Amino acid sequence: MPLLEVNNLEVCFGLRSGAVKALRDVSFTLERGERLGVVGESGAGKSVLGFSIINLLSRPGHISAGNVNFEGKDLASLAPEELRSIRGNRISMIFQDPMMTLNPVLTIGVQMVECLQAHRQISTSDAKRIALKRLQQVQIPSAEKRLDQYPHELSGGMRQRIVIAIGLLLDPDIIIADEPTTALDVTIQAEIMDLMLNLCEQNNVALILITHDLGVVSQVTQRMLVMYAGRIIEQGPTKEIINDAQHPYxxxxxxxxPQMAIPGQKLNQIKGTMPPLQNIPTGCSFNPRCEYVMDICTKKLPPFTQSGNCLVACHMVADSQHGPQQEKLRSEEV
Known part of the structure; x- marks a missing residue:
């Protein structure tokens, strides 16, 4: 049984103009210790997926269909008390901006101790010892001194390391990292990603990395999901998708x-923009921007087609996979 199993997940936001689907029919699995990347443009539904896994959606957002099973338990149907015992404990989340995560009026030590004592029966001295050990694990210099400092006294890179340390405090089974390096400069980004990768490998922690950076995904993850307009349109082994992407998106x-462009010429880009959730096109949601669009793309939602070790939601891929078989059947009939 997978550690995490998401089945036909649908998330809606109730607006005055009517319900808007932010996620549609999202399904995937995550094994213990596996590293999974979630990529796509802004507005694709990546962060909503992360929040919905731990049922941290704010009203009017809610899970309207499907389920999220963690070790066989449907997280969406758990009582609040039981969910709190898993959220932050067995499944932790690292957010984009550490200053939104850390309390500005409490020292780092107080925040880490409170986190530990919220989930474990543990003395303050033991909690401080664990907190200090985690800060040392994430390579914070002068770790003991940092326990008495406030978030504003630390650099962006240090704050992000502290957020990672808090995420690891309770030995979680899964870490959901939502754009964990967006606010950092390039050199610090590489350090933070190497650190997260090493820590996950050492502790056998599963990682869901939400990002728009395909370079990071190719180096860190083993499998990846590509999202567009709230739906997964391609998923499979990272190396296979990076080396031979099937979906036009x-x-x-x-x-x-940048490395795909000819030096001195304009960067390649996908024409158009992602559609608003209130106005998703009929059929394949990517059809207004797709250079290979066919008539069926504007009428019918493409089902998933197996291509190698990947699943691809594209009529063009489905035709290429089924075409030879159909020709064979027709020749046999003749």
Whole structure:
């Protein structure tokens, strides 16, 4: 049984103009110790997926269909007290901006001790000892001194390391990292990602890395999901997707990387923009931007097609997979 299993997940936001689906029919699994990347443009539903896994959606957002099973338990149906025992304890989340995570009026030590004591029967001295050990694990210099400092006294890179240390405090089974390096400069980004990778490997922690950076995904994750307009459109082994993307949208993301452009010429880009959730096109939601669009793309939602070790929601891929078989059947009939 997978550690985490998401089945046909649907998330809606109730607006005055009517319900808007932010996630549609999202399904995937996560094994213990596995590293999974979630990529896509802003507005694709990546962060909503992270929040919905631990049922941290704010009203009017809610899970309207499907389930999120953690070790066989549906997190969406748990009582608040039981969910709190898992959220932050067995499953922790690292957010984009550490200053939104850390309390500005409490010292780092107080915040880490409170986190430990909220989930464990533990003395303050033992909690401080564990907190100090975690800060040392994330390579914070003068770790003991940092326990008595406030978030504003630390650099952005140090604050993000502290957030990672808090995420690891209770030995979670899963860490959901939502754009953990967005607010950091490039050199610090590489250090933080190397640190997270090493810590996950050492502690056998599963990682869900939400990002728009395909370069980071290719180096850190083993499998990846590509999202567009609230739906997964391609998923499979990271190396296979990076080396041979099947969906036109994934191909567009790959071609938009700076290293794919000819020096001195404009960067490649996907024409158009992602549709608003209130106005998702009929059929394949990518069809207004797709250079390979066919008539069926504007009428019918593409089902998932197996391509190698990947699943791809694209009519063009489905035709290429089924075409030879159909020709064979027709020749046999003749």
């Amino acid at each position: 994934t191909q567009g993301l790959m071609n938009a990387l």
